[in-house]
Amino acid sequence: MAKVLIVAEQRDGKLKRSTFELVGASAASGNETHVALLGQGVEGLVTELASYGANTVHVADAAELKLYSAEAYVSVLASLVPSVGAEIVLASHTPTGRDFMPRLASRLNVGMASDCVSLQFQGSNIVVRRPVYSGKATAEVEFLGAGPRLATIRANALGMTKPDTSKSATTQKVAATFSGLKTKVTEVVQGQSARPDVTEAAIVVSGGRSLKNAENFKIIEELADVVGGAVGASRAAVDAGYRPHRDQVGQTGKVVSPTLYIACGISGAIQHLAGMRTSKTIVAINTDSEAPIFQVADYGVVGDLFQVVPLLKEELKKLKDH
Amino acid sequence: MQIYVCIKQVPDTETKIKLNADSSWIDTAGIKWIMSPFDEFAVEEALRVKEKTPGATVTVLSAGPARVVDSIRTALAMGADNGIHIEIPENADNNLAAKAIAGALKKEAKVDLVFTGKEAIDDGAAQTSQLIAEAVGIPCVTVVLAAEYGAGTIKCKREVEGGAFEMIEVSTPCLIAAQKGLNEPRYASLPNIMKAKKKEVKALKLADVGASEADQKIRYKNFQLPPPKQAGKKISGDPAAQAKELARLLHEEAKVI
Numbered sequence: 001m002a003k004v005l006i007v008a009e010q011r012d013g014k015l016k017r018s019t020f021e022l023v024g025a026s027a028a029s030g031n032e033t034h035v036a037l038l039g040q041g042v043e044g045l046v047t048e049l050a051s052y053g054a055n056t057v058h059v060a061d062a063a064e065l066k067l068y069s070a071e072a073y074v075s076v077l078a079s080l081v082p083s084v085g086a087e088i089v090l091a092s093h094t095p096t097g098r099d100f101m102p103r104l105a106s107r108l109n110v111g112m113a114s115d116c117v118s119l120q121f122q123g124s125n126i127v128v129r130r131p132v133y134s135g136k137a138t139a140e141v142e143f144l145g146a147g148p149r150l151a152t153i154r155a156n157a158l159g160m161t162k163p164d165t166s167k168s169a170t171t172q173k174v175a176a177t178f179s180g181l182k183t184k185v186t187e188v189v190q191g192q193s194a195r196p197d198v199t200e201a202a203i204v205v206s207g208g209r210s211l212k213n214a215e216n217f218k219i220i221e222e223l224a225d226v227v228g229g230a231v232g233a234s235r236a237a238v239d240a241g242y243r244p245h246r247d248q249v250g251q252t253g254k255v256v257s258p259t260l261y262i263a264c265g266i267s268g269a270i271q272h273l274a275g276m277r278t279s280k281t282i283v284a285i286n287t288d289s290e291a292p293i294f295q296v297a298d299y300g301v302v303g304d305l306f307q308v309v310p311l312l313k314e315e316l317k318k319l320k321d322h
Numbered sequence: 323m324q325i326y327v328c329i330k331q332v333p334d335t336e337t338k339i340k341l342n343a344d345s346s347w348i349d350t351a352g353i354k355w356i357m358s359p360f361d362e363f364a365v366e367e368a369l370r371v372k373e374k375t376p377g378a379t380v381t382v383l384s385a386g387p388a389r390v391v392d393s394i395r396t397a398l399a400m401g402a403d404n405g406i407h408i409e410i411p412e413n414a415d416n417n418l419a420a421k422a423i424a425g426a427l428k429k430e431a432k433v434d435l436v437f438t439g440k441e442a443i444d445d446g447a448a449q450t451s452q453l454i455a456e457a458v459g460i461p462c463v464t465v466v467l468a469a470e471y472g473a474g475t476i477k478c479k480r481e482v483e484g485g486a487f488e489m490i491e492v493s494t495p496c497l498i499a500a501q502k503g504l505n506e507p508r509y510a511s512l513p514n515i516m517k518a519k520k521k522e523v524k525a526l527k528l529a530d531v532g533a534s535e536a537d538q539k540i541r542y543k544n545f546q547l548p549p550p551k552q553a554g555k556k557i558s559g560d561p562a563a564q565a566k567e568l569a570r571l572l573h574e575e576a577k578v579i
Contacts, residue, residue, distance in 0.1 A: 067488070070452075071461060095482040099464050102416070102449035106456035111417055111539025114447040132445050132542065136339040137348065139542035182461035183492045186477075191485025200483060203578070227579060245502050246485055251335050251443050252359050252502065260578040271335045277548055281576040283568065284554075297554045299571055301564045311565035319573050 002124045004031040005058075005086035007077065008038070008049065009096050011068070011188075015045055017160070018092035018200065020052045022153060024161030026090070027053025029121040034058060034084050036174075038073055040066035043171065050169035052161060058084065060174040067185040070100040076176050078107040086148050087124040093152035094200065105150045112150040113141035117157045117257060117278060125149060134251035134274035155200045156257050195221075196230045198247055203229030203260045204279070206249055209236035210265025210287070210305060217242055219306070220264060223313045226320060232256065232276075234266045250275035264305045268293030285309065323378040324430065327368045327402065327437045328423050328454060329361040331386055331393040332444040345545045347413050357393040360439025362400075362507040363500035368437045369401045370505060371471060379403045381430075385410045385422040391523055398518035399510035405523035408531055416449040417539040423450075424457030425531025433458065436497040440465045445542075451499040462497040463490050467504055 004026040009016045019035075026033040035054045037045060039061065046057045058080055064072045081089055081104070089104070091097035093115040105112035116128040117138070126149050132139050143149055198204055205224040211217055217231070224231045233243035235250050249256055251271040261279035266272060268284070268291055276282070277296050284297035285305045294300045301308055333339070333353045340349040357365075365382070372378040382397040384390045385408040394405040408422040427433050436458070441448035448464070455462030467487070468479040480488040481501055492498075510518070528534055555571070557564050572579045 070464075095465065098448045099452070102447075102452040103456050103462075105449075105539075106453050111415065112449065113540060114445075114449055129546075132545070133333065133337070133339045133348070134443060134446055135548065136337075137341065138546050138548070140544040142541045142543050144539055144541060182496070183463065183490055185488050185490050187489040188482075189487040189489065191487075193485050195484070197483035197485075244485070246481060255446065260572065260576070270338065281572070281578045282554075283572070289556075294554065294556075296551050298551075298576065299568055300554050300556045301568055302556065302558075303561055303564055307561040308565055308568075311562055312568060315565050315569035316572075316579060319569060319579055 001030045001032065002087045002121060003034065003085055004088045004090065005034045005036055005081060005084055007036045007089070007091040007097070009092055009094060010039055010042060010045060013039070013042060013045070015048060016092060016094065016200070018094060018155040020163070021155070021158045021160055022090050022092065023049060023052040023054050025119065025158045026121070028161055031121060034086060036060070036077060036080055038065045038076060046169055046171050050167050051163035051165050053167065054169045056170045056172055058172045058174045060176040062176040062178070064178045064181065065176060067188055068096050069183060069185050070103055071181050071183050072178055073100045074103045074107060075178060076174060077104050080174055081108060081148060088121070088126055089148050089150045091152050093154045097152045101150060101152050108148065108150070110145070110148060110150060111143050114152050116141070116151050116153050119151070119153055119158060126151060131255065131278065134255055135277050136274050154257055156202060156259065195224060198230040198232045198249060199254050199256055201230035202258055203227045204232045204249070204256055204258045205229050205262045205264065206232035206234065206266060207237055207264050208234040208266035209240055211237060211242055214242045219309045223262070223309055226313050226317050234269070234272050263293050263297070264309055266293055267291045268296065323375045323434045324432045325368045325372055325378055325380045325435045325437070326383060326427060326433060327364050327380060327397065328383045329365065329393055329397060329439070330358045330384065330442040330444070331355045331390040332358045332442055335443065339547070341545050341547060346543060348545065350412070355389055355392065357396050358439050358442040358444070360441060360443070360500060360502065363502060363504045364437035364439050365397045365400050365402065366505045366507040367469070367498070367500055368435070371435065381406060383408070383423050383426055385414070385419045387412050394523055395518050396510065398521045399515040400508055401514065404521055406526060407523055408526045408528070410528060411535070413542070415538050415540045416447050416453055418533065418535065418537045420450050420453030420457055421533040421537040422528060422531050424454050425533050426526055427458050429531065434495050436460070438497065438499045440499045440501050451497060455497040460495050460497055461492050462499065463492050464499040465501045466498050467501050469498060469504070
């Protein structure tokens with residue numbers, strides 16, 4: 001057992017599911033689980049963190065923390081980590097976690113493991129494995145020198161634990177004053193989509209060039225919406241202008257590990273497989289029975305996506321409505 | 323204005339990865355090496371700023387084994403003025419690479435702007451940009467999709483999750499880590515490829531930049547290839563039967579719906 005500090009991630013006062021994964025995993029291994037909660041007016045989130053097993057929540061409340069800022073986050077965390085005496089510091093490998101954690105590692109003069117897909121607690125050390133070459137291989141990370149050990153963990157890699165609302169946590173206020181900040185987040189422009197991000201979603205429905213145009217992605221979107229999933233795309237579809245680059249799954253796009261990945265009309269180029277092969281269950285729908293995507297698929301449907309996808313949507317809708 | 327671009331040489335995206343004999347690293351034999359794709363956006367952005375700024379120069383830096391000079395030459399052929407190669411081992415970590423590059427930057431008379439790619443597609447750690455900025459002591463904005471250059475500040479559009487953007491004002495000097503979409507990288511013309519061969523690439527060793535192998539803070543080990551997947555189930559029948567059976571399997575067998 002170790003002293004673990006998890007940096008919570010919230011946007012607009014809503015905690016990320018991936019934060020609960022980390023808190024739950026730390027608590028389940030019997031660690032003394034601390035959470036750093038940064039923001040403005042976020043103290044109300046403590047009870048939810050407690051239900052996943054947080055023992056102590058360190059709340060830094062300041063106007064400068066209302067919107068995420070790497071500079072402000074690191075300034076708070078660089079003093080909080082030693083004052084808590086944390087031996088292990090974890091954050092999610094999200095656009096936020098991957099941005100500030102290397103800077104925190106630098107301030108603490110320690111190494112860090114990014115984007116880990118497995119995590120084991122071993123006393124005050126952690127054993128982590130991470131994909132390299134976008135999942136074409138994985139490697140274990142050995143930390144050299146003294147701790148604390150820092151790592152970011154990929155969303156969905158650990159799985160969720162069940163919350164218990166009878167649990168409670170101690171709240172500690174953290175002083176947060178800032179001077180000489182060189183960056184200022186002036187605004188967060190929300191995306192137009194209500195769908196989850198492709199890297200965070202539990203279900204991803206992706207389309208390839210076989211969709212033929214941007215409008216046809218509507219059937220992919222409708223299937224994604226029925227299951228509360230995200231929409232992804234192959235590089236070919238993105239290069240053809242059917243989808244924005246932020247939806248691209250693959251080595252030069254996003255690397256994802258959802259519980260269910262549905263590839264529609266995607267042949268499965270090596271650089272696409274690299275981005276999604278760690279998904280727990282993979283479905284491929286493609287007219288070409290020889291397409292490489294079928295080699296990684298748990299369930300393969302040789303067929304025309306324009307016929308199968310709308311029918312699948314109806315079938316899944318029936319299951320959801322039950 | 324002194325502009326710097328840090329690039330990394332990586333295996334081409336089509337590379338089939340194999341492991342070395344004791345699985346302590348990949349087998350690098352026969353690999354085709356390229357400039358990491360995100361770094362091309364960094365080089366292009368540096369060149370665009372230079373073209374709008376009389377008297378500006380663009381210097382390309384890369385840390386790695388001798389082969390990375392080829393990628394420095396690629397950036398020079400795109401239009402960068404000169405290069406710096408810092409020799410570090412093949413399997414150096416992000417910390418050693420960042421210390422080496424930061425050490426080289428600190429030897430320069432003046433650093434106004436540093437560009438990098440948001441991550442390299444080999445280890446995909448997305449650490450080195452921030453580590454360089456920390457070691458040099460300048461602010462840094464990552465995953466930048468658009469940048470507006472003003473006097474003493476840059477307004478950046480940073481991509482975050484769910485199609486949202488953060489608008490960030492950063493004071494210069496600073497480091498900008500480029501995301502695909504920041505610009506459209508140019509191709510090197512044949513005359514520029516010829517000219518690039520004559521441009522200066524300074525060769526530095528770790529000791530020249532105040533770094534040593536002791537700056538390495540993590541090490542990769544026990545590499546594994548993904549386990550071969552068991553043959554999946556092929557679902558036959560007409561489309562309606564296929565959809566129905568697939569939904570059933572996802573619900574009852576895989577239990578993911």
